[in-house]
Amino acid sequence: xxxxxxxxxxxxxxxxxxxxxxxxxxxxxxxxxxxxxxxxxxxxxxxxxxxxxxxxxxxxxxxxxxxxxxxxxxxxxxxxxxxxxxxxxxxxxxxxxxxxxxxxxxxxxxxxxxxxxxxxxxxxxxxxxxxxxxxxxxxxxxxxxxxxxxxxxxxxxxxxxxxxx
Amino acid sequence: xxxxxxxxxxxxxxxxxxxxxxxxxxxxxxxxxxxxxxxxxxxxxxxxxxxxxxxxxxxxxxxxxxxxxxxxxxxxxxxxxxxxxxxxxxxxxxxxxxxxxxxxxxxxxxxxxxxxxxxxxxxxxxxxxxxxxxxxxxxxxxxxxxxxxxxxxxxxxxxxxxxxx
DNA sequence: GTAGTTGCAAAAAATTTGCACGGAC
DNA sequence: GTCCGTGCAAATTTTTTGCAACTAC
Numbered sequence: 001x002x003x004x005x006x007x008x009x010x011x012x013x014x015x016x017x018x019x020x021x022x023x024x025x026x027x028x029x030x031x032x033x034x035x036x037x038x039x040x041x042x043x044x045x046x047x048x049x050x051x052x053x054x055x056x057x058x059x060x061x062x063x064x065x066x067x068x069x070x071x072x073x074x075x076x077x078x079x080x081x082x083x084x085x086x087x088x089x090x091x092x093x094x095x096x097x098x099x100x101x102x103x104x105x106x107x108x109x110x111x112x113x114x115x116x117x118x119x120x121x122x123x124x125x126x127x128x129x130x131x132x133x134x135x136x137x138x139x140x141x142x143x144x145x146x147x148x149x150x151x152x153x154x155x156x157x158x159x160x161x162x163x164x165x
Numbered sequence: 166x167x168x169x170x171x172x173x174x175x176x177x178x179x180x181x182x183x184x185x186x187x188x189x190x191x192x193x194x195x196x197x198x199x200x201x202x203x204x205x206x207x208x209x210x211x212x213x214x215x216x217x218x219x220x221x222x223x224x225x226x227x228x229x230x231x232x233x234x235x236x237x238x239x240x241x242x243x244x245x246x247x248x249x250x251x252x253x254x255x256x257x258x259x260x261x262x263x264x265x266x267x268x269x270x271x272x273x274x275x276x277x278x279x280x281x282x283x284x285x286x287x288x289x290x291x292x293x294x295x296x297x298x299x300x301x302x303x304x305x306x307x308x309x310x311x312x313x314x315x316x317x318x319x320x321x322x323x324x325x326x327x328x329x330x
Numbered sequence: 331g332t333a334g335t336t337g338c339a340a341a342a343a344a345t346t347t348g349c350a351c352g353g354a355c
Numbered sequence: 356g357t358c359c360g361t362g363c364a365a366a367t368t369t370t371t372t373g374c375a376a377c378t379a380c
Contacts, residue, residue, distance in 0.1 A: 035334060035379050055369080070337045075370060091256035091306060095345065096369055107291070109300045118298060125288035126272070126309075133283060134314025135274045141256060141308040144291075149299025200354050200359060220344080235362045240345060242360095260370065261344055 021048060021101065025086050034080070042066055043077045044101075047087060051100035052108075052117055058099065090141055092117070107142040113151035186213055186266060190251050199245070207231055208242045209266075212252060216265040217273075217282055223264065255306055257282070272307040278316035 022044050026036050039062075046061045047053065053061070059074045078099055081087035089097040092110055105127075109118040122142055130137050147155065187209050191201050204227075211226045212218065218226070224239045243264055246252035254262040257275055270292075274283040287307055295302050312320065 030380095033334085037335065037379075039336070068337070071369095072338080072371075073336060076335080079371095093306075097260075107294075109295060109298065109302075111300075112303075118300065120294060120298060123288055123290035123294055125290050129272075129285060129288055130274060130309050130311070133274060133285060134317065135276075135283065135309065135311055136317045137309045137311040138277075139310040141258075141306070141310070143306040144295050144300065144302045145304040145306070146295070146300055146302040152299065152301045198359095202354075202360065204361070233362070236344095237346075237363080238361060244346095 025081075025084070028084060028086075029080075032084070038066065039069055039073050040077055040080075042069075043074060044081065044086075047078075047081075047099055048101045051119070052090070052092065052098045053100075054094075054096050054098045085139075088139065088141070091143065093143070093145055105140045105142075107144060109144050109146070109148065111148035111151055112145055113147055113155075116148055118148065190246075190249070193249060193251075194245075197249070203231065204234055204238050205242055205245075207234075208239060209246065209251075212243075212246075212264055213266045216284070217255070217257065217263045218265075219259075219261055219263045250304075253304065253306070256308065258308070258310055270305045270307075272309060274309050274311070274313065276313035276316055277310055278312055278320070281313055283313065 022041065025044060026041065029040070030036055042062055042065060043058065046058055050057075050061070055071070055074050055078065058078075059069070059071045062069050062074060078087055078089075082089060082099075086102060087099050088102045089099055090108060092098050092108065093112070105122055106119045107122050109120060111117075122140070126142075127137055187206065190209060191206065194205070195201055207227055207230060208223065211223055215222075215226070220236070220239050220243065223243075224234070224236045227234050227239060243252055243254075247254060247264075251267060252264050253267045254264055255273060257263050257273065258277070270287055271284045272287050274285060276282075287305070291307075292302055
């Protein structure tokens, strides 16, 4: 369990987006006969505001607001939301999964030095290539491990393009 | 633990390739001061011949040839080989890792229906995009989940939107 | 009221570690 | 002979499950 990383671009935008999304999702659950519970709303909010958390990080945040919540509920809710295509699990090179609300397919650039995660759009050619094989994509897990520009620069200060972090 | 999937294209080619690789890798280990043991040779061979196995599948195959081998040795060897860049772990959507000898970066197309895995080359634009961000890639984990052409056809034989639950 | 959800604890699954013995170099 | 690597068992970590109590609908 580490400190929470990845401060989003604009807290206000993110919250607004998250709130809008949450409503939609809750409707979706309801119309599938699932129940709307305080736990589900809470967890959805947390995941919506904080990409790339793992189950126990989510649990800690949730517990702060709702002390009696159990880790099992976190796992069950994550799995439910994953089933509904709302949440995606990713493997950031650790021995457990991290989760985020699925907004659009994206590639994780994971810096093995500083741990920072950059989200970038996948090239259209990637999905085109899949359909060229007759493959119907419905979920992606795309991770590139390496050094972010800042850490790469630190490591070899005078080489190649001297980019500033 | 399931039956072993993914019969390779040509057993002979694969074996030859694996044998060649193994030698190289063993030299690499030796010159790094690591020891060449029967266990390491065996495991390297198994992983080289069978992509996408998980630790316990590897363990079972190894145990068939060397009954006293322990699962811990499998994990320790995998981790050593990963450190040397010889083996890659991938997350095929299950709660544990699968492993393969790293030949070249590739995308896994994982059919959620039949479980088959197609390996395809990633589009160059993917890596270009990373370097455009100043990111230095040194490992990839690229998974596309969905339906392979066979299963997609089975599911909607007339191409209509006939979705089954 | 009923059936889906939750919390808790216990179980299962996946991986790592401690230690004494054995084998590579 | 010296250490590194191994097997085994025990410990950790991550995730799932059983069940009684609870609550959304």
